[in-house]
Amino acid sequence: MLGKLNHVAIAVKDISSATKTYKNIFGAQVSEPLDQPMHGVTVVFVTLPNTKIELISPLGENSPIVNFFNKNHNGGIHHICYEVKDLELAITNLIKNNYKLIGDKIPKIGAHGKPVIFLHPSNFDGTLIELQQE
Amino acid sequence: MLGKLNHVAIAVKDISSATKTYKNIFGAQVSEPLDQPMHGVTVVFVTLPNTKIELISPLGENSPIVNFFNKNHNGGIHHICYEVKDLELAITNLIKNNYKLIGDKIPKIGAHGKPVIFLHPSNFDGTLIELQQE
Numbered sequence: 001m002l003g004k005l006n007h008v009a010i011a012v013k014d015i016s017s018a019t020k021t022y023k024n025i026f027g028a029q030v031s032e033p034l035d036q037p038m039h040g041v042t043v044v045f046v047t048l049p050n051t052k053i054e055l056i057s058p059l060g061e062n063s064p065i066v067n068f069f070n071k072n073h074n075g076g077i078h079h080i081c082y083e084v085k086d087l088e089l090a091i092t093n094l095i096k097n098n099y100k101l102i103g104d105k106i107p108k109i110g111a112h113g114k115p116v117i118f119l120h121p122s123n124f125d126g127t128l129i130e131l132q133q134e
Numbered sequence: 135m136l137g138k139l140n141h142v143a144i145a146v147k148d149i150s151s152a153t154k155t156y157k158n159i160f161g162a163q164v165s166e167p168l169d170q171p172m173h174g175v176t177v178v179f180v181t182l183p184n185t186k187i188e189l190i191s192p193l194g195e196n197s198p199i200v201n202f203f204n205k206n207h208n209g210g211i212h213h214i215c216y217e218v219k220d221l222e223l224a225i226t227n228l229i230k231n232n233y234k235l236i237g238d239k240i241p242k243i244g245a246h247g248k249p250v251i252f253l254h255p256s257n258f259d260g261t262l263i264e265l266q267q268e
Contacts, residue, residue: 001161004184008142008214012259021258025231026216027135048216050138050184075259077211080142082160082182097159124155125146125209 001090003083006112006132007052011065011078015057019044022055039111040064054111079118079128087115087133099123107133135224137217140246140266141186145199145212149191153178156189173245174198188245213252213262221249221267233257241267 012018015033022028022044031045040063046053056078058065068078084090087107094101100120110116110132119129146152149167156162156178165179174197180187190212192199202212218224221241228235234254244250244266253263 002156002180002182005139005142005182005187008139008211010259010261018259022136025228025233046136048136048139053139053214072260074256075261076255077142077214077261080187080211094159099159121210122208125144125152126206127144127209127211 001084001086001093003085003134005051006081006083006130007054008080009054009056009078009130011068011072011075012055012057013069013075015042015044015055018055018057022046022053035059036111041111043111079130081116081130081132083134084131085134087117087131090131091117094119135218135220135227137219137268139185140215140217140264141188142214143188143190143212143264145202145206145209146189146191147203147209149176149178149189152189156180156187169193170245175245177245213264215250215264215266217268218265219268221251221265224265225251228253 019030023030029047034043036043037059040060041056042059044055046055056065065078091105095105100123102118102120107115107117115133117131119131121128153164157164163181168177170177171193174194175190176193178189180189190199199212225239234257236252236254241249241251249267251265253265255262
């Protein structure tokens with residue numbers, strides 16, 4: 001069931017500075033910053049040979065990552081995203097086994113235009129996991 | 135310079151329970167738990183199609199991840215590991231640009247038998263980064 005690691009999202013305070021580090025110090029391929037008002041974040045994609053890193057910084061007052069910064073003042077790894085072959089089946093299986101989802105259990109269209117759902121960190125050793133339809 | 139994402143390490147309290155979740159709920163391919171006394175952790179490898187997840191739990195009283203649990207009682211994503219083509223060159227470049235390394239700036243042999251070094255989270259938005267020779 002578990003497919004590729006789609007991305008690791010890293011919450012950063014200063015996306016311009018973090019992007020420069022990945023570009024100039026690591027020599028990584030980085031995108032231009034992209035505002036995603038629907039998701040309350042600005043994103044820079046760092047392309048690695050086998051997956052990608054998403055540098056995210058808060059956008060707007062109601063950004064969903066503001067709470068994360070209240071607990072992690074310097075930023076840090078925010079979540080990991082796994083691809084699954086059948087998201088609906090995955091959700092059914094998780095609910096049947098009493099795993100908590102975030103929100104109303106209905107997949108939303110994520111930042112990549114595909115259905116996604118977030119799993120509650122309390123069931124996954126404090127790790128926020130996003131599942132994305134392949 | 136920046137190569138593949140070699141792994142994401144997730145610190146878990148109960149490695150048996152976390153392994154069961156990845157195996158039974160996600161249907162992922164998981165290894166047997168492996169004690170690594172030199173690194174103060176027990177590790178389970180979760181194989182994904184494009185990279186791997188390492189579930190790590192403390193081994194011994196001087197485990198280097200005990201501090202992490204003091205700050206993150208439920209566990210969480212501990213570090214990410216990038217591969218680099220030339221670790222010595224990467225270290226020289228980081229030092230030249232005033233980035234802090236953890237320890238004495240000399241690569242150690244990591245859990246995969248290859249030279250590794252850890253970069254200080256203060257330079258990377260709170261993210262602990264391991265660089266591993268390809």
